[in-house]
Amino acid sequence: MRVKQIIWAGAAVVLMAATPLSAAAAATKVVVGFNVDVNTIPLHVLVAKGWDKKYGIEVESKGFARASDSHTALRGGALDAIVNMGTNSVALLNQEGGDVKGIRVISLPHFKVLVRKDAPYRTVAYLKGRKMAVTSIAGTSYILTAMALRAINMDPKKDAEIVTGAPATILGLLEKQEVASVTLWEPFVANALKTGMVRVLEDPSKIYKDRYGEDFLHTSLAVSGPFLAKNREAVRSLLKALEEGIQFTLDHPAESNQIAAGPLKMPAEDLADARKSWGDSFLRVGTGETIVQRLNNMYARMHELKILEKPADARQFWVVNP
Known part of the structure; x- marks a missing residue:
């Protein structure tokens, strides 16, 4: 009897070892939209390098020519996140009744x-x-x-x-x-x-x-509120993978341009020219209280122009530590 128990236990260990990790714990799929832009290169890098899977998620990226189309997709549930939503749009969409959470400011403008x-x-x-x-x-x-x-x-x-x-x-x-x-x-x-x-x-x-006297904060990683509520760990994983993507993009410009050329449908040489013009203005640090205050300053100016119908408090829809 003792021998049989050992044999069965050994067989179970072998079976578990042979079982793919995905079968044991399937990676959470995250559908991430992007508007065609050089500031999305880190997204394409993290997918190509497999850093999404490293952190237990599976990223599917979808491109859009116009921001408004990606916003509609996010609000309609076709997207879980947008990697380069305008920080201004995060406030606008919330005032229009959307449930969108800003996670990290990604870049300064290049308009x-x-x-x-x-x-x-x-x-x-x-x-x-x-x-x-x-x-x-x-x-x-x-x-x-x-x-x-x-x-x-x-x-x-x-x-x-x-x-x-x-x-x-x-x-x-x-x-x-x-x-x-x-x-x-x-x-x-x-x-x-x-x-x-x-x-x-x-x-x-x-x-x-x-x-x-301060920079206009341009793009951000933004996620659907309902998706964040149900998949907070997946959002943390996406943020970690994106941080690696940003660092790689800055450290290895030529390789990152080659990686992004396909998804962005343009030659790597054109991406290099665009990045040179822009100055690679990715924010090297995450979003903390200082950034949130600068966002509030922007939102106050937007309200003054009546772009925002009501005053906006970034702390209501920005999640500094997801």
Whole structure:
């Protein structure tokens, strides 16, 4: 009897050893959206390197051309997270009745106001009374532009006519002189400059910083509130994997560009040009109380412009330690 027990025990150990880890404890799947942008390179790196699986999750990434489309997907349950949601959008979506939690600020802006090369304008102030194109009223292309206009005492709702469309669409409008300017981000800026048709008029984030004395905080890892409530450990794992992705992207630019070229559908050389223009402005540190206060400063300015209908307190929808 004793011998049989030992044999059965040994067999059980062998069986457990032969059982794949995924069968014993299946990795939590996390569907992560991204808007086409150089600041998403860490996401593509972490997936390629398998760091999601290292931390017990399985990341599926989905790309979107416009921020508004990814927001709709998140609110509708098609996404669990967005790796580069505008920090401004986190506040907006919550005020619109969404349940979105900001987890970590990822990067500073890399937006530029572009005009035709032959345009006579010298500064953004010259655009008063003209049509200005952005990709979405809910996205950073509009909000940062509006806050830059406000910083130079222009009213974005009275002193400009705002037109929206996908990047290719609004660049086409600019080429046909149907708008005076477009506000875009990398890699769209670098690619547009290569055509020789446009030039940079101004950097709206610089206008903002010159006026307020602090950086505009651009993108963030944001998650669905219901997903966080049910999968807090998976969100922690996603954050850990993303931190590794950010560090690798900074330490190994050439390899990370090669990895991201496929998902972003552009040559690694173009990504390198875009990153050079941007300056790799990833935030090296996580989101703590200092960052939360700067977010609140931004939200107060958004409320002043009536971009936010009500005052917003970042502490209500930012989770510093998930």
